[in-house]
Amino acid sequence: xxVEDKEIKEITFAQERELYNTYKRAYVTKDGxxxxxxxxxxxxxxxxxxFALDNPEEVLKNMSHPEIxxxxxxxxxxxxxxxxxxxx
Numbered sequence: 001x002x003v004e005d006k007e008i009k010e011i012t013f014a015q016e017r018e019l020y021n022t023y024k025r026a027y028v029t030k031d032g033x034x035x036x037x038x039x040x041x042x043x044x045x046x047x048x049x050x051f052a053l054d055n056p057e058e059v060l061k062n063m064s065h066p067e068i069x070x071x072x073x074x075x076x077x078x079x080x081x082x083x084x085x086x087x088x
Contacts, residue, residue, distance in 0.1 A: 003074045006059060008052035011079055019047050020080055045069065048076040 001008050011019070026041035027034055049056045049068075052075045060068050 001078070003052070003078055004071060006053075006071070008075055008078070009054070011051045015051055016079060019044060019051065019076070022047060023076065023080065044076060045072040048072050048079060051075075051079065 001010060022040060023044040026037050026044060028037050029035075049060075049072050053059050060071070063071065
């Protein structure tokens with residue numbers, strides 16, 4: 001599986017559920033408004049990178065932090081099947 005131009009690993013269903021449960025904790029409803037818990041969000045992003053890459057430090061060493069965040073977000077969306085075009 002590829003995200004952008006980089007090969008990423010497949011994840012297990014258990015890893016997918018763990019990632020999903022971490023990611024959904026990032027969105028908290030308070031007084032009828034959705035707020036982002038950035039610690040949970042960042043944890044989900046870090047998990048996605050660890051699941052995806054054998055050696056993240058080596059693969060990401062030439063990317064800026066904003067580029068790493070975008071790449072990790074793209075991986076997260078792929079793993080959580082958010083961009084799955086097979087949906088009805």
